[in-house]
Amino acid sequence: MKNLFNRLFTIISASAVLAGFAAQPAFAHGEKAQEPFLRMRTVQWIDVAVTKTNLAVNDETVITGKVHFMTNEHWPHSAAKPELAFLNVSAAGPVMVRKASFVNGVNMVNSAKFDLGADYAFEIRLKASWPGKWHVHPMINVKDAGPLVGPGTWVEVTGSHADFKDEMKTLTGETVNLETYGTENNVKWHVIWGLIAVAWLLWWLAKPLFHSRYAKVKAELGDTLITGGDRMVSAVVLVVALGLTYYGYSAAEARYPVTLPLQSATATIPHSPSLVEGVKLVLDRATYRVPGRAMEMDVSITNTSSKPFRVGEFNTAGVRFLNPEVGVMDELTKQYPSYLLAEKGLTVSDNTPIQPGETRKLHLVAQDAAWEVERLSSLIYDPDSRFGGVLYMYDTDGKRLITEVGGTLVPTFAGT
Amino acid sequence: MTTTTTAQAEVAAAGTTYVPLSPGAERIGRALDWVIVAATVLVLTGAFHLHFMLTAGDWDFWLDWKDREYWIVLSPVMAITFCGAVHYILWQHFRLPFGATLCVTLLVVAEWIVRYVGWHGWSHYPINLLTPAYFYPGALALDAILLLSGSWVVAGILGGSLFGFLFFPGNWAWLAAYHVPVEVNGIVMTLADYIGYENIRTGTPEYIRIIERGTLRTFGQHSAPVSAAFAAFLCTLVYWMWWFIGKWFSNVKYITSKGL
Numbered sequence: 250m251k252n253l254f255n256r257l258f259t260i261i262s263a264s265a266v267l268a269g270f271a272a273q274p275a276f277a278h279g280e281k282a283q284e285p286f287l288r289m290r291t292v293q294w295i296d297v298a299v300t301k302t303n304l305a306v307n308d309e310t311v312i313t314g315k316v317h318f319m320t321n322e323h324w325p326h327s328a329a330k331p332e333l334a335f336l337n338v339s340a341a342g343p344v345m346v347r348k349a350s351f352v353n354g355v356n357m358v359n360s361a362k363f364d365l366g367a368d369y370a371f372e373i374r375l376k377a378s379w380p381g382k383w384h385v386h387p388m389i390n391v392k393d394a395g396p397l398v399g400p401g402t403w404v405e406v407t408g409s410h411a412d413f414k415d416e417m418k419t420l421t422g423e424t425v426n427l428e429t430y431g432t433e434n435n436v437k438w439h440v441i442w443g444l445i446a447v448a449w450l451l452w453w454l455a456k457p458l459f460h461s462r463y464a465k466v467k468a469e470l471g472d473t474l475i476t477g478g479d480r481m482v483s484a485v486v487l488v489v490a491l492g493l494t495y496y497g498y499s500a501a502e503a504r505y506p507v508t509l510p511l512q513s514a515t516a517t518i519p520h521s522p523s524l525v526e527g528v529k530l531v532l533d534r535a536t537y538r539v540p541g542r543a544m545e546m547d548v549s550i551t552n553t554s555s556k557p558f559r560v561g562e563f564n565t566a567g568v569r570f571l572n573p574e575v576g577v578m579d580e581l582t583k584q585y586p587s588y589l590l591a592e593k594g595l596t597v598s599d600n601t602p603i604q605p606g607e608t609r610k611l612h613l614v615a616q617d618a619a620w621e622v623e624r625l626s627s628l629i630y631d632p633d634s635r636f637g638g639v640l641y642m643y644d645t646d647g648k649r650l651i652t653e654v655g656g657t658l659v660p661t662f663a664g665t
Numbered sequence: 666m667t668t669t670t671t672a673q674a675e676v677a678a679a680g681t682t683y684v685p686l687s688p689g690a691e692r693i694g695r696a697l698d699w700v701i702v703a704a705t706v707l708v709l710t711g712a713f714h715l716h717f718m719l720t721a722g723d724w725d726f727w728l729d730w731k732d733r734e735y736w737i738v739l740s741p742v743m744a745i746t747f748c749g750a751v752h753y754i755l756w757q758h759f760r761l762p763f764g765a766t767l768c769v770t771l772l773v774v775a776e777w778i779v780r781y782v783g784w785h786g787w788s789h790y791p792i793n794l795l796t797p798a799y800f801y802p803g804a805l806a807l808d809a810i811l812l813l814s815g816s817w818v819v820a821g822i823l824g825g826s827l828f829g830f831l832f833f834p835g836n837w838a839w840l841a842a843y844h845v846p847v848e849v850n851g852i853v854m855t856l857a858d859y860i861g862y863e864n865i866r867t868g869t870p871e872y873i874r875i876i877e878r879g880t881l882r883t884f885g886q887h888s889a890p891v892s893a894a895f896a897a898f899l900c901t902l903v904y905w906m907w908w909f910i911g912k913w914f915s916n917v918k919y920i921t922s923k924g925l
């Protein structure tokens with residue numbers, strides 16, 4: 250009999266797990282699987298940095314950076330505008346817990362509206378919970394547009410999860426361990442009610458069930474099947490169901506007199522100074538050379554700032570193509586994930602500084618295997634064949650000016 | 666055999682053609698019972714769990730979705746479905762009243778297995794974020810009322826209402842603890858909100874939560890009881906609907922009953 254129950258339990262478990270999987274949200278990391286147009290034409294991630302990449306359990310690390318929302322001209326028509334969006338993290342589940350997050354200094358426990366063409370500074374504080382090597386990305390979920398994933402960094406956590414401590418003081422003065430808080434009480438109530446349910450089921454399962462009862466019911470003798478004992482047990486079960494519900498509810502109300510409903514407000518984010526200034530850019534033509542993994546852009550750039558500048562970088566979907574002639578290997582760049590960094594990826598036809606007020610036609614080539622590796626090249630198969638990104642200019646003081654670039658893209662397939 | 670004589674007396678009294686089973690047939694019937702129970706348990710667990718996850722899924726799944734409106738209304742209404750259908754089958758054919766309790770017990774066992782093994786064991790989400798709600802109080806009351814009244818109309822009105830109405834107070838016994846307020850960098854949240862925020866869910870951004878919206882909110886402090894009352898009303902209707910779905914599914918019109 251015990252053996253039978255073991256087998257039964259295994260079969261139930263298996264079918265339950267199968268049924269559960271059907272309802273689970275997709276878990277895959279999948280940052281490269283996303284359509285290139287969503288990664289190139291929605292938001293651009295700028296100066297993303299992670300304070301610590303080697304942590305012990307309980308240590309905290311902070312992801313900071315800026316995110317530029319592309320203007321309406323480039324934002325894809327097929328993606329919803331960021332009327333409601335949430336600063337999130339893409340990671341392998343809660344291997345690190347999120348202690349706090351901010352956009353332009355505003356607490357981002359809630360969702361908020363973001364504006365096209367605007368820039369936002371973000372900060373995400375994570376606390377290491379499970380040992381392992383984790384790929385962590387900042388991410389913005391835009392309602393009806395999907396997750397927009399930023400550049401990912403490998404973070405290594407050492408130690409043991411058993412040492413993980415995540416305490417918090419409530420407004421009613423209790424200190425609780427968030428990971429285990431209430432779990433015992435949850436299980437206790439499930440067990441109490443479960444036992445009553447099982448007792449009720451056993452009362453019936455102990456009787457001959459289907460065969461003989463069916464025969465009697467069909468002979469219209471069904472009512473004779475109900476005994477006085479059945480009625481008595483049912484009455485008791487009814488009273489217990491009502492009584493225990495009342496008791497559980499009152500006990501909880503007495504134990505937790507101060508409770509609030511779930512909170513869900515939307516945040517309002519003030520604008521920060523725009524990163525996009527001092528440059529006017531017109532895209533004349535852009536092509537993507539498939540065999541060479543190179544995007545070529547003919548642009549007219551006008552310097553509307555007060556200092557001469559040069560083109561230093563093309564950045565799209567987290568991939569950074571640097572112009573080695575202009576030298577922008579700062580600390581942030583050195584720490585940037587190497588698989589997203591094309592150190593010599595950008596060639597500019599003329600590297601002499603563009604003077605204030607001058608308009609110059611330039612030929613830019615952004616070439617790297619990253620086009621393939623990051624699966625951005627598949628944008629040539631998109632229905633609208635458009636790209637987007639940002640160019641970084643560096644003026645003679647080393648100041649960075651940013652401008653959007655984007656438009657239609659013509660693929661060339663022959664090897665030239 | 667005394668059982669036979671009693672049964673024969675019943676037959677005589679009822680004036681029907683009931684032929685009692687022989688002791689041998691009785692024994693075989695009992696063995697078959699367990700085969701039927703095993704098959705029923707498997708089918709019910711899989712089907713009900715799938716149905717429930719597809720309808721009340723996120724509300725039941727996450728601690729920070731269990732609000733005073735949608736969760737309280739949707740969960741019991743989506744759960745009473747199978748209870749009604751199984752009630753029909755077990756009561757009309759066998760005069761057995763434990764269908765609702767059976768359904769909700771299997772559901773919660775399946776939920777615990779998936780969440781404990783997959784989401785806690787594998788993906789490290791804490792159990793408190795994943796604790797399922799239970800329907801035991803309402804299901805036990807519904808079963809008991811069906812037996813005591815012997816009527817699907819009464820079971821629907823009284824039992825169905827209790828199924829909907831007892832859901833919230835029944836679960837508040839464990840859920841209340843998570844509605845204690847905390848302050849997070851100048852914003853008030855419940856512990857449930859914060860536990861949900863802390864544990865990164867890539868595919869479940871905050872705005873996706875459908876909670877605390879709509880006109881029910883105008884009832885202020887009394888949202889939960891109002892939602893529970895609304896759930897009670899809907900449960901009665903849905904119970905009856907699914908009672909007939911049970912009838913439809915247990916139809917034997919294509920099988921001849923000659924020789925039974």
Ligand SMILES: [Cu+2]
Nearest residue numbers: 278280384401
């Ligand atoms: Cu990754």
